[in-house]
Amino acid sequence: MQNLVFRPFSSATSSGNLPMIDHLNAESDNKTLYLILDASSDPILITSPEVKIVYVNSAWEKLTGYTFAEVAGKNPRILQSGKTPKEIYQKMWQALKKQQSFTNYEVIDKRKDGTEFNVRSTIYPVVQNDKVIHYVQIMYDITKEKQLEELQKEFIAVVGHELKTPITVLKLLSQLHIAKAKKSGASLMSLTDLELLGSELDRLSRLINDVLDSSRIETGRLHMKFEIQDISGLIKNVVEKMTIINANHKIVVRTIPNASVIGDRERLEQVLINLISNAYKYSPENSTVTISAQIIRKNVVVSITDEGIGIPKKDQPHIFDRFYQVRKKSRIGFGLGLYISNDIIRRHKGKIWVKSQTSKGSTFSFSLPIIDPTKAKYKETNRF
Numbered sequence: 001m002q003n004l005v006f007r008p009f010s011s012a013t014s015s016g017n018l019p020m021i022d023h024l025n026a027e028s029d030n031k032t033l034y035l036i037l038d039a040s041s042d043p044i045l046i047t048s049p050e051v052k053i054v055y056v057n058s059a060w061e062k063l064t065g066y067t068f069a070e071v072a073g074k075n076p077r078i079l080q081s082g083k084t085p086k087e088i089y090q091k092m093w094q095a096l097k098k099q100q101s102f103t104n105y106e107v108i109d110k111r112k113d114g115t116e117f118n119v120r121s122t123i124y125p126v127v128q129n130d131k132v133i134h135y136v137q138i139m140y141d142i143t144k145e146k147q148l149e150e151l152q153k154e155f156i157a158v159v160g161h162e163l164k165t166p167i168t169v170l171k172l173l174s175q176l177h178i179a180k181a182k183k184s185g186a187s188l189m190s191l192t193d194l195e196l197l198g199s200e201l202d203r204l205s206r207l208i209n210d211v212l213d214s215s216r217i218e219t220g221r222l223h224m225k226f227e228i229q230d231i232s233g234l235i236k237n238v239v240e241k242m243t244i245i246n247a248n249h250k251i252v253v254r255t256i257p258n259a260s261v262i263g264d265r266e267r268l269e270q271v272l273i274n275l276i277s278n279a280y281k282y283s284p285e286n287s288t289v290t291i292s293a294q295i296i297r298k299n300v301v302v303s304i305t306d307e308g309i310g311i312p313k314k315d316q317p318h319i320f321d322r323f324y325q326v327r328k329k330s331r332i333g334f335g336l337g338l339y340i341s342n343d344i345i346r347r348h349k350g351k352i353w354v355k356s357q358t359s360k361g362s363t364f365s366f367s368l369p370i371i372d373p374t375k376a377k378y379k380e381t382n383r384f
């Protein structure tokens with residue numbers, strides 16, 4: 001604690017080149033002041049009138065990677081990344097020179113290790129007897145907000161493009177058939193055309209459903225109808241569907257224990273379909289996708305294992321985030337499936353996770369609390 005309280009002054013004395021903060025170190029009460037500043041979760045920086053750093057709190061050190069000792073006496077411009085428009089700093093100085101505060105401006109700064117971060121700041125002069133004695137900057141880390149904004153922009157561009165492709169194909173196909181029919185009087189489509197039409201329509205409806213589900217999750221309107229479900233029946237049903245749509249992978253189902261859960265059948269099927277589709281998408285043709293289930297401490301744990309490309313360790317914590325994709329260039333998805341699956345499983349009081357090794361494959365598992373269907377006092381029509 002002593003350290004925190006006197007941090008600015010001990011360094012100032014030892015380096016001998018720092019301006020004194022007279023009004024702060026004059027009284028013992030000022031210890032409390034420092035404790036207050038240091039307790040703030042928002043990064044705070046204070047400079048002298050000559051714009052030399054005289055104080056930074058712990059949150060600032062954590063955000064930037066610099067310690068106070070490293071930046072004491074320096075100009076805060078050491079954080080500048082060169083990516084912030086110059087006008088922002090010009091406007092900031094116009095305000096400060098008039099002894100006014102400059103609020104909510106956004107800049108891109110860089111940490112000690114060179115990585116960039118986005119902050120929204122407010123800076124204000126502390127004035128005493130008409131003279132500026134300090135500048136105080138309070139920062140708010142908006143890096144995550146900005147990343148999400150970027151992903152959303154990118155997502156909208158991709159969705160726009162992805163929606164156009166199947167629509168163009170469908171339009172062309174129909175034009176072709178109209179022309180054919182006009183010529184020959186016959187209007188039958190070939191099997192290949194029909195299959196193409198079908199798969200493009202499936203893609204389109206999957207995309208639209210994912211976008212709608214994702215926005216329902218965001219607005220808390222993804223409704224579920226909870227009923228007693230038998231896990232083995234549910235898995236069997238999905239595997240039948242998935243075998244029909246993909247003949248390029250072997251799908252193996254290991255013994256599934258008898259287990260009942262409370263859940264929304266359609267939504268739980270959606271999770272299984274998502275995980276099996278991903279196993280197909282991210283593994284080579286003719287490889288095996290294995291589905292297994294076991295009961296572990298009053299939960300049924302369902303796992304889908306593939307022999308595919310795997311997921312690098314650094315990406316694993318993020319793959320359940322909205323729009324997150326490991327390989328941005330591979331446009332075979334939209335980064336929504338796992339986000340939606342995670343939400344569905346959480347709403348069932350379960351958990352979902354992944355174990356994966358690059359180039360070896362992945363196992364996605366989810367757990368659901370099991371119930372005894374003979375004892376379950378459950379209102380089947382319960383809606384949430």
Ligand code: ADP
Nearest residue numbers: 278279282310319325326333334335336337338
């Ligand atoms: P997408 O529609 O992009 O597949 P998901 O939310 O389903 O979106 O998955 C997010 C990302 O996680 C994918 O873009 C992919 O990079 C990675 N991923 C998901 N499942 C697998 C898997 N079985 N093997 C390898 N990577 C996977």
